[in-house]
Every structure is written in C-alpha cells, then in structure tokens.
Amino acid sequence: MELLSALSLGELALSFSRVPLFPVFDLSYFIVSILYLKYEPGAVELSRRHPVASWLCAMLHCFGSYILADLLLGEPLIDYFSNNSSVLLASAVWYLIFFCPLDLFYKCVCFLPVKLIFVAMKEVVRVRKIAVGIHHAHHHYHHGWFVMIATGWVKGSGVALMSHAEQLLRGVWKPETNEVLHMSFPTKASLYGAVLFTLQQTRWLPVSKASLIFVFTLFMVSCKVFLTATHSHSSPFDVLEGYMCPVLFGAGWGGEQHHHDNHGGSPAAGPGLQHPVLPAKAREELGEGARKKKTKKAD
Amino acid sequence: MELLSALSLGELALSFSRVPLFPVFDLSYFIVSILYLKYEPGAVELSRRHPVASWLCAMLHCFGSYILADLLLGEPLIDYFSNNSSVLLASAVWYLIFFCPLDLFYKCVCFLPVKLIFVAMKEVVRVRKIAVGIHHAHHHYHHGWFVMIATGWVKGSGVALMSHAEQLLRGVWKPETNEVLHMSFPTKASLYGAVLFTLQQTRWLPVSKASLIFVFTLFMVSCKVFLTATHSHSSPFDVLEGYMCPVLFGAGWGGEQHHHDNHGGSPAAGPGLQHPVLPAKAREELGEGARKKKTKKAD
Amino acid sequence: MELLSALSLGELALSFSRVPLFPVFDLSYFIVSILYLKYEPGAVELSRRHPVASWLCAMLHCFGSYILADLLLGEPLIDYFSNNSSVLLASAVWYLIFFCPLDLFYKCVCFLPVKLIFVAMKEVVRVRKIAVGIHHAHHHYHHGWFVMIATGWVKGSGVALMSHAEQLLRGVWKPETNEVLHMSFPTKASLYGAVLFTLQQTRWLPVSKASLIFVFTLFMVSCKVFLTATHSHSSPFDVLEGYMCPVLFGAGWGGEQHHHDNHGGSPAAGPGLQHPVLPAKAREELGEGARKKKTKKAD
Numbered sequence: 001m002e003l004l005s006a007l008s009l010g011e012l013a014l015s016f017s018r019v020p021l022f023p024v025f026d027l028s029y030f031i032v033s034i035l036y037l038k039y040e041p042g043a044v045e046l047s048r049r050h051p052v053a054s055w056l057c058a059m060l061h062c063f064g065s066y067i068l069a070d071l072l073l074g075e076p077l078i079d080y081f082s083n084n085s086s087v088l089l090a091s092a093v094w095y096l097i098f099f100c101p102l103d104l105f106y107k108c109v110c111f112l113p114v115k116l117i118f119v120a121m122k123e124v125v126r127v128r129k130i131a132v133g134i135h136h137a138h139h140h141y142h143h144g145w146f147v148m149i150a151t152g153w154v155k156g157s158g159v160a161l162m163s164h165a166e167q168l169l170r171g172v173w174k175p176e177t178n179e180v181l182h183m184s185f186p187t188k189a190s191l192y193g194a195v196l197f198t199l200q201q202t203r204w205l206p207v208s209k210a211s212l213i214f215v216f217t218l219f220m221v222s223c224k225v226f227l228t229a230t231h232s233h234s235s236p237f238d239v240l241e242g243y244m245c246p247v248l249f250g251a252g253w254g255g256e257q258h259h260h261d262n263h264g265g266s267p268a269a270g271p272g273l274q275h276p277v278l279p280a281k282a283r284e285e286l287g288e289g290a291r292k293k294k295t296k297k298a299d
Numbered sequence: 300m301e302l303l304s305a306l307s308l309g310e311l312a313l314s315f316s317r318v319p320l321f322p323v324f325d326l327s328y329f330i331v332s333i334l335y336l337k338y339e340p341g342a343v344e345l346s347r348r349h350p351v352a353s354w355l356c357a358m359l360h361c362f363g364s365y366i367l368a369d370l371l372l373g374e375p376l377i378d379y380f381s382n383n384s385s386v387l388l389a390s391a392v393w394y395l396i397f398f399c400p401l402d403l404f405y406k407c408v409c410f411l412p413v414k415l416i417f418v419a420m421k422e423v424v425r426v427r428k429i430a431v432g433i434h435h436a437h438h439h440y441h442h443g444w445f446v447m448i449a450t451g452w453v454k455g456s457g458v459a460l461m462s463h464a465e466q467l468l469r470g471v472w473k474p475e476t477n478e479v480l481h482m483s484f485p486t487k488a489s490l491y492g493a494v495l496f497t498l499q500q501t502r503w504l505p506v507s508k509a510s511l512i513f514v515f516t517l518f519m520v521s522c523k524v525f526l527t528a529t530h531s532h533s534s535p536f537d538v539l540e541g542y543m544c545p546v547l548f549g550a551g552w553g554g555e556q557h558h559h560d561n562h563g564g565s566p567a568a569g570p571g572l573q574h575p576v577l578p579a580k581a582r583e584e585l586g587e588g589a590r591k592k593k594t595k596k597a598d
Numbered sequence: 599m600e601l602l603s604a605l606s607l608g609e610l611a612l613s614f615s616r617v618p619l620f621p622v623f624d625l626s627y628f629i630v631s632i633l634y635l636k637y638e639p640g641a642v643e644l645s646r647r648h649p650v651a652s653w654l655c656a657m658l659h660c661f662g663s664y665i666l667a668d669l670l671l672g673e674p675l676i677d678y679f680s681n682n683s684s685v686l687l688a689s690a691v692w693y694l695i696f697f698c699p700l701d702l703f704y705k706c707v708c709f710l711p712v713k714l715i716f717v718a719m720k721e722v723v724r725v726r727k728i729a730v731g732i733h734h735a736h737h738h739y740h741h742g743w744f745v746m747i748a749t750g751w752v753k754g755s756g757v758a759l760m761s762h763a764e765q766l767l768r769g770v771w772k773p774e775t776n777e778v779l780h781m782s783f784p785t786k787a788s789l790y791g792a793v794l795f796t797l798q799q800t801r802w803l804p805v806s807k808a809s810l811i812f813v814f815t816l817f818m819v820s821c822k823v824f825l826t827a828t829h830s831h832s833s834p835f836d837v838l839e840g841y842m843c844p845v846l847f848g849a850g851w852g853g854e855q856h857h858h859d860n861h862g863g864s865p866a867a868g869p870g871l872q873h874p875v876l877p878a879k880a881r882e883e884l885g886e887g888a889r890k891k892k893t894k895k896a897d
Binding site: 346347349350351352355369373374375376377378380381383386398467468469470471472 | 669670671672738739741742743744748749762773775776779789843846847848
C-alpha cells in the first residue's frame, strides 16, 4: 500500500479523490435512488394520487443519508435541503422518472448498459460520502470510534436504514423485517467500509485516504455492477462471514443470506436457529408449517 | 397589494400583525386542539385510565408544531416546554375539557357559535406561526427555500404531521394512511401558505409581511369557519387542483378528496388509479371486491 | 431533613453521592439491562442470526436514557457513544451474556443473590442519572420545570420509553401498548423522582441534593430488590394513586396495574372504564367477549 501511494497509482488516486461529485455523479446517484423507489410496489400509483408524498419519498431516497447523519450528530435534520441546486436536480429526476411522456426517461435509464454506468457512479458517491462522514464525525469526536463508524455507516447506507419511515410515508408497514436484520450488500459494505475508513482516520491503517477511497471504490463498483448485471442478491462477504460468524457468534449473519437464496439445501444451521425473528403469530404459523413438512417427510 | 399597504388597510394589517397572541389567542388554540383530541375514539377512556398518556397527547396537540420545527432545525425538541405559562395554560385546558364536573366546560366550548369563534382565533395563531417559522428558518438559511417551506409547513400543520407518534402514544396504530397521503384542509393550506410566505420572505412576492399575514388570515378564518359550520371536509383548493394535477402529474391529489366524499359517481380517474396505497393484503381484498362487482355488473 | 444533613448521615450522603459510578456500578447497570434484553422472547435467536441487530439492541438497553435525553435537549444522539470505554464494557457484557460457553456468565448473574446485588447497584446508577439529567437540563433552562422533569424522567426510564424503536429493531411490533400507557415501577418511580429532584433543584424542596440522592436511592434499592426477589409486578405507589386518582381524574392509573395482576376479583373500577385502549378490532372482540359473558350471567 505504501508502494501504491509512491507509484503513479497514488497520484491517480489523489486526483480521483478530488473529482467534484456535483452535478454528474450526484445526478447518477439521484437517478439510481429514484429508480429503486419506482421499483417499489405501489410507487407509481402513489406518484399519481399523492405527488407530495411521492416527492418526499424521493427526497428521502436521495438525501436519507444526510438526514440520518445530521440526526446522529445533532445537526438540523433539514440542513442538506439548503442546497437548492441538489434538491432541484433530484426533483427534476423524480419528475422525469415518474411523469415523462411515454416513460421515455425511465426506459432509457433502465436500459441495462446505461443503468450499469449509473450504478457504478452511484458507488463512487457512496464511498466518498462514507469518507466525508467519518472525517466530519472525527472533527467532532476525535477518539469516538463508534461515532465515526456509525456516521460512516449511515452516510453509506442512506435510506435503507430509515426504510420504516420511508415506507410509512407511502402507507406501507412491514415491521417484521428491517435493514439491520436483513442487510443488503450496500448496507453491509458500508458498515465494513466505515470500519476501514475509521481505522484510516485514526491512523491504524497505514494508507492515505485517497488510496483507500480509490481501492474501496474499485471494490464497490465492481461488486455492485456485477450484482446488478446478474440480478444477484448474494454478497461477496458471505464466504468470510461463513467462517467468522460460527466462531464468534455460534451461527452466522452471512449464513442467513444463503438461506434466502437457496431455501432447500443447506442443513448447516443448527437446530433452533431456523426461524428468523418474526412476530409471534407468524412464527407459530411457520412452526406449524415446518411441523407439517416434517410429518410429510416422515410419511 | 402595493395599494393596499399604502391605504389605511395597510395600517390595519400592521397593527393586526402586532396583536400579542398570548394568552387569549393561544388559549383558543389550545381549546380547539384539545377538543379535537377529545373527539378521537377512545380519548376519554384514555384520560380516565392513563392520565399521563392523555396529558402527553394533549401537549403534542398543542405544541406539536414547535416540536417538529425544532426537530427539523436541530434545536432541543423540548425547547418550547420551557414556557411554563403556556404549558400550564394548556394543561389547565386539558384538565377542564376532560375532567370538568358535568362536562360543563366541554359543553360550553362545543356550543357551535362559541366553537366557531375559537376556531377562527386558532387560524389567527396558525398563520402567525407559519410566518414566524419561515422568518426563523430564513434567519438560519438565507437562501434555503426548501428549508423555509418545510419549516412553515410543519409550524402550520402541527400534530397532524406527527399523527403516527401521537396515535402510538394512545396505543392506536393506523399505518395505511397519514396526513401527507390524505391532507386535510389545514395541512394543505399550511403548505400553500408556507410557499407564499417563503416567496414574501425572499422578496419574490412584492407585499409586506403584515399584509400577507392579514390577507392569509382572512382567507384561513373564513374557510375554516365555513367548513366547521357546515361540517364539510371538502377544500377550496379542489377546483384549482382539479385543473393543475392532471396536467402536471397525470392525475390529481385534490381528486382523491372528491373520491372520499362521493364514492359512487365520478369515473373521472383513469384506470389503474382506483386503489389508494394500502397494505398488500387490503389491496388484494379490495381488488377481489372490485372483481366481484364487475362480475355482478356483467351479470 | 435539615437535621439529617447536620448529622453524620449528611456526610455519609455526601460521600455516597461522590462515589464514582464507572466501572463497577456501570457494569452492574449493563449486566441487568442486557439480562432483561435476553429475557425478551426471540432475543437469543436474534443474537445468533443477527448479531449486529442484537448488539444495537443491547446498546439501546444500556444507553437509551442518554440517547433520549440528547434528543430532547438537541444534542447529538450519538454523543454518549464517544465514551469508548463504556461502550466496550457494555459490548463485553453483551458478548458474555449471549455467547459465553455453557452460558456460564448468564447462569452466574442470574443466580438470585448475585442478581439482587446487581439490581441494587443498577438503581444507584438510575437515581444518579436522574439527578445529573435534571442538573444538566437546569443548566440550559433555569426555570424550565417541565424540561427538567422530562429530562430526569427519560434519564431514569431509559430504554423503556423507547421500547417501540427497540422492538422494531428486533422485528417485533406491539403498537397496542407502551410504557406510558402501562408504566412499570421503575418508569413511574423515575417520574416521581424527577419531580422531587426538580423541586430540589429549584429550591422548593429544602434538602441538599446529596441527601435526596441518598434517601431516594435507599427507597429505590429496597423497592426494586423486594420486587425482584418476590417476582412481583405491583408497585408501592398503588395505594397513594388509589386515593389520588379517583379524586383528580375520576379513575386511577394505579388501579390499572391491579387489574393486570388479579383479573377476576376487583369490581372497583367504574363502568365504562373496563377496556384499555386497544386497536379497534381487538376492542370489538373484547366487547363481544364481554357481551357473551353478560349473556351467560343472564342465563
């Protein structure tokens, strides 16, 4: 790594870390974020019937990370909304994605090669946000590792960590799951990234910030583009977690992801760990279902 | 408008904008707010069995707008509760409305002519709150239009925008709807008012603040008194929105209100827009119901 | 009380109020708090399958009071997490309670005599937190009685007042009840304690703070140890509230507690007060049940 920063790669990393995000990269971030909003069931109806709620949801998707970080650090929740140009840009994207005649804009940005470019650029923004968030938290709490990690995590994960609030705004309520229970790849990667950037910030990781941003961005972009292109929901951390979690916690949180993907196969999880945390009633039904299955197998 | 401020009407507006709100207008605000709390199903039982929860709900009804604005602007949530006299006044109103012997106080303030006076005075407070909120936000964010509009909106709408929290405190949970999805007249008017006052504050609307307060108060008072007197839930914005929304968003948010009022008639809404955003299950049932109806019609 | 502070008891109180809480008392606080988390149904499964969510829940149990107080007073929510040593200590306790081989640690701290010592030490921390919270609020709002009481209350009650958020993190959702509707003994005692300490802080209660801390700690420790030892959920305030509430509010909030403990017996509550505030559906069912019972009685 020392070597890397000595080479011309180091200079590349430095100049990469100085590329301004506004407006091109931010635009990509807004497009991909609001695309994911449009994928939500009922989102199109919502935009037709309740444009104000739909616009607020779009703003949460675009600026959720700032809102959460401001909440954690005791700053005005609405602080980022003073950037009129960003908000106007996000609003324009929202309008084009939901109300463009013939759905032209949506069809263009959904075209896979185009979408992959935007997805890649979104990850550039995400990594930069994590780095900036941790720098900001470090400014307030010089030795507050947990504060830095938390700030970096919410800056990277964004609306995912406030999905209950976002759903509630749309009149949807799914209390039995949340992003902390079932982490998606970006949320998990943001957490690991926040740990890395915190180590860098506190000088435990002997690399320059620019290099770390460069390497971590490369990692995120390649992973996310691959996952998006293959419509996969697995995660490159599964292998690592498969080794670590049984040692540390008796059973794995990575393992859970496997479970979702290939329901039938793996009898790896020990007994008593089969049911995720559901409300009592749902769990009973599930339990009953399992019992019936076992009875059938016995037959 | 320039003319208006030149005339003696301008002076009237100025002196009107300087009338102190405490205690008479604030008292009316508290009375009407806590009246609406008492109208909620279960509120009387709650006050008997859980006076602390009932009192907290009453405080949210009276001071919800301050709490929300403080949250947005990063100030202590509890800031306004340092006004002991206001809190004591609101508490006294709460006690009288819920626990007065023979329900005398409640019967008096519910008597329609008396109630209309209080309702009118509440609107005076609401408009002043919007103006003050936007002035306050402008002080922090000179060019933050969105911040100003949001602050004015929550200052005008108050507890309506935090109804989920208020309901939860009473043990009630209705996630399928909220004030942003189904805006009541005061919430909608607060939003439009916030836009107007923001335009005035940023000098885009060439009128004095006093005149705008005066005119907007007149509008709000006459509308709200009319709506309360006729027990109507329609809104004077419906006509305007009926024209604007189909152009801007394909279908209207004002139209939704109509829907609620006269269920049967209007086939105006296009296909696919018939079901509001409900939780999946409810929507399925609704869908089934609709299918059955169609089958019947086919018969 | 003046006498008390003149005697050597006063000096005892003073030196008691100066005993540092970290690490021994804080450790007890963490142990008992996380024990209560482990008692929650599904908490062990959660720790195996979703260690991050379980750890976050544990942190809410340990530091909920700080988070809530920071929220009320407009300080960074995450402020207390800059105390790395406290967070690390709490994390270690969480790990030992949930993942210690053979559940040794859990079995040790659950052994009743040991647990009673920890419970007693937790109450020492609770009372100190109330006192510190009110002192802090007084620093910001010199005459803000309501602010002081609220801050003291949330500092004493901790995670109980944010149970909805904590449950949601675990994927559990019980909107029909909350800690304000059904106050447990510590929550109620914290409220009364906050009132007492506020009176002391504003010089309405002519005792020294050290004496009040000493006396209130004695009261809390003896009550909580007795209640824990006898597995009782009743409250020493029931008698007082049984007298006060019917006078003040027509019916009592203390009475409600009785109701839960001995369902059958007491016909003390008046008619119309029988159903707690439940969601409409549950209430209907309850109503039906009651009707059936009446029919049976009529038979």
